[in-house]
Amino acid sequence: MKSRPLAVPGVFLFSPQAFADPRGVFLSPYQEAAFVEALGHKLFPVAQTSQSTSRRGSVRGIHYTLAPPGTARYVCCTRGRVLDFAIDLRVGSPTFGLWDQTELDGQSCRSVYFPPGVGHAFVALEDDTVVTYLMSERYVRENELAVSVVDPAIGLPLPALADPVRSDRDRAAPTLAWARDLGLLPDYTACQAVEQRWRQN
Template structure:
């Protein structure tokens, strides 16, 4: 696996090795030892462990996010797409960080097989670019409803450059999320 640092300290793009032959392809999608070493080689501490796996499947235009959980339930997330394509976004919410309010995005899809490591202290969201976009994410803490929070996806302070689509489908929670400056 190749581990690539981003403009947000702690957020990492992971490119797995894929073996292709006439039968199809094979890849190791997660290996704790490799994951920990890849992060440590970039000077990033590895999380203790993953405790929960989540999956969603979305129609084209579904926008989920920007979600996070408050401490002590803050989650690190390892995000991948196994079907379709998603514009995946991480936003730095660490108030003492030099990159507070900055964002990083990339397309995760079933073809490029890239993954995104988003540590605690970041909001996460994605826009499904195709029908039947299946997103998987491993989390470092269990979901806690009382710690659940959101940031408005079109917050002008953030200025995220979302891909233009004919329409966006959002939950009421995401439509009504507060802006970061609120």
């Protein structure tokens, strides 16, 4: 498995090797040795796994968890194709507001690690696109928030879509500046403290 950091500090892309034979393809989207080599610690204790299925043109995000408690995610597209975004929402981070993008698909099963406080968004580029998530915390509704994916101050290069599909929550999400003024964004120091606890275990 190969890995490389993305522009947002702490975010890594993992690309597994695929083994093909007449039956099909076998690969391993998560490999502990590669993860430890990239980040210097093991993956967080997994509290929940989740999965979304999206039609072409669906836009999800920008989603994040308050910190504390802080939630990390290991995200993989297992079917279809997405344009995936990582956005630094950590107040106090030297790269606050910085984003990066990558394409994930069900053939390569590349995965992205999102540390606590980094927002996640994606656009489904094919019908029946499946995205899976390993999460360090269980879903608690009041801790899960969103920032507008179309906030011009963030400037995500969303593809032109004839019929973009977003949830009511995502359409009503505040801008990054508004969320910051309201005290709704995760704290950088708190996010670092969460990761530090994993390193000690």
